[in-house]
Amino acid sequence: MSEFKLHCFAESGNAYKAALMLELTEQDWDPVFVDFFKGQTREKEWREQVNEQGEVPVLEHAGQTLTQSALILEYLAEHTGQFGARDAAEKREIWRWMLFDNHKFTAYYAALRFIYCLKESGETDVTRFLRERATAAYRIVDAHLANTPFMVGGRLTIADLSLAGYVFMPEDTGIALEEFVHIEAWKGRIKALKGWQHPYDLMPRVAL
Numbered sequence: 001m002s003e004f005k006l007h008c009f010a011e012s013g014n015a016y017k018a019a020l021m022l023e024l025t026e027q028d029w030d031p032v033f034v035d036f037f038k039g040q041t042r043e044k045e046w047r048e049q050v051n052e053q054g055e056v057p058v059l060e061h062a063g064q065t066l067t068q069s070a071l072i073l074e075y076l077a078e079h080t081g082q083f084g085a086r087d088a089a090e091k092r093e094i095w096r097w098m099l100f101d102n103h104k105f106t107a108y109y110a111a112l113r114f115i116y117c118l119k120e121s122g123e124t125d126v127t128r129f130l131r132e133r134a135t136a137a138y139r140i141v142d143a144h145l146a147n148t149p150f151m152v153g154g155r156l157t158i159a160d161l162s163l164a165g166y167v168f169m170p171e172d173t174g175i176a177l178e179e180f181v182h183i184e185a186w187k188g189r190i191k192a193l194k195g196w197q198h199p200y201d202l203m204p205r206v207a208l
């Protein structure tokens, strides 16, 4: 039996943050497929047994159940001694970016991708609003990366892994990603890391 179990599905960038961390730190882990598109996370039983917040990812380790990708990343950084903060100031900086990611960078992009690409909503006021907000968040991260190879401390940390949740997803959200040259260069640096894998290769996906 593997040491870690990650409840996930390939299209989930939030789960990818944890899956990539497990892979880059060479942990012994197995995915547990969650049939999100058939509504599994909304089932009463799943919420009672796996996550009352009704969200993926969920990490099981040593009798504990952890949810929220940022918290999972923090836990794995502590457990593995990799990609975490070197001191208290760096820890605050990492959390500052992980919170920005959860609130804006990932949140707006993921909602836009879900509605516009996966649910094929067409263009609406909602998709226009989400695209504008996601683009604004991308501009902020791009400007930060103009001066540093990684988000905090000049090396890969869990702040990068949090922000990287959706940046390798292939769907076209209508955001002109070529504008973000520093994000593109940062993606290249992440992709070059030993053990990097695309989300659709790292986590299980239902055959369409």
Ligand SMILES: N[C@@H](CCC(=O)N[C@@H](CS)C(=O)NCC(=O)O)C(=O)O
Pocket (backbone or CB within 6 Å): 011, 012, 013, 014, 015, 041, 054, 055, 056, 057, 067, 068, 069, 070, 102
């Ligand atoms: N802040 C959460 C967000 C998790 C999240 O939104 N997960 C999505 C899948 S990518 C989900 O399970 N959504 C279910 C729902 O909102 O009903 C995290 O970082 O773990």
